[in-house]
Amino acid sequence: MSDLYLSMGRKEGAAGSLYWAIQFTNTATTACALRGYPGVSALDTSHHQIGPAATHSGSSYGTVTLAPAHSASAIARTTNGPVGGPCLRTGSYLRIYPPGSRSAALVPAPWKTCSGIFQVGPVNVDGTF
Template sequence: MAYTFPSRHRTLALASAGALTVLGLLSACGTGSDTVSSPQKVPGAAAPATGDATNGDTPPGAASGASTPADDSAARPDGSSGSTGSAPSAHSSGTRAAPQGTSAGSTRCHTSELRATVGRNDPGAGQENFPLVLTNVSSRTCTVRGYPGAAFVDASGKQLGPDPKRSPGSPSTVTLQPHESAWAGLTFANPEVSEARAATPATLVVTPPDERDPLRVRWTAGPVPVGGNASSVYVTVLRPGTGP
């Protein structure tokens, strides 16, 4: 069978189609660096310098320990935080330090949270018996335990007689909700009966258990023994309530 050469018209058509195909491929692949799209900056102060923060690239400065904004959601289209630094964010929670001189778990009533009063006398057999009352005036629940300190002083602040002695007792923790009270007995022999040397105090100074700052109560119950025979004043442990 004889081979027939294609016509000149058909040959030119095929050559033109091939040339167009080559030009299309060259255009698609690019022939120079100025035909490649450059990365676009993301607007906003928290945006990375180049690229997209969601593509896994490390933002400039992160590898060198540079700080990142507390809330960098503007750098991520999905609004998630991209902070990887060790600095806490403004929204992170933390434990507030306990005030100086107190422990974080302390429930003890402090002097500033208490009010001291002296209840009505309940005399018997030549003995004077007063309830010394501590009331929680704070907005929190706190505790007292043991013996309060007490001292009688005159108008100039000078102590009258020795510190009261502690009556035997078993201390227990008394929990005071706001406005609740605990009381300790303050007892002494009537000076007229005991013939002890007496004086009339202006103030009873009361120090809550384990505290240094005192409370002051005006004393209006007359003379107390301050020296001589049967001059001792006693105080009992604190217990719930305002008196017997």
């Protein structure tokens, strides 16, 4: 975890959904490998969790090997407003556990889960959900 820098990438909307890339950048001098899904939850300004953690998208995944200074991402998804249910209050941070890690990073990110949908895809280099 200490050799990964976590940040938020582009936020995009499509077909009633909001997608936001979680970037994992290797800050080490050697390659590192990531496989699977990050653990993601929304937190308020007091670092209390808002609603349930993200579920997995169900996509298949493989091992991603990151050379030094290279990045991969996992895509977080919710609905773009109260489509099939209400929205929770907007969080100030995302708590993110890289795949296989027990250490989390708090990333400033205004996230609002709507309609009970909060999903995350596997870490990949294709930018896919």
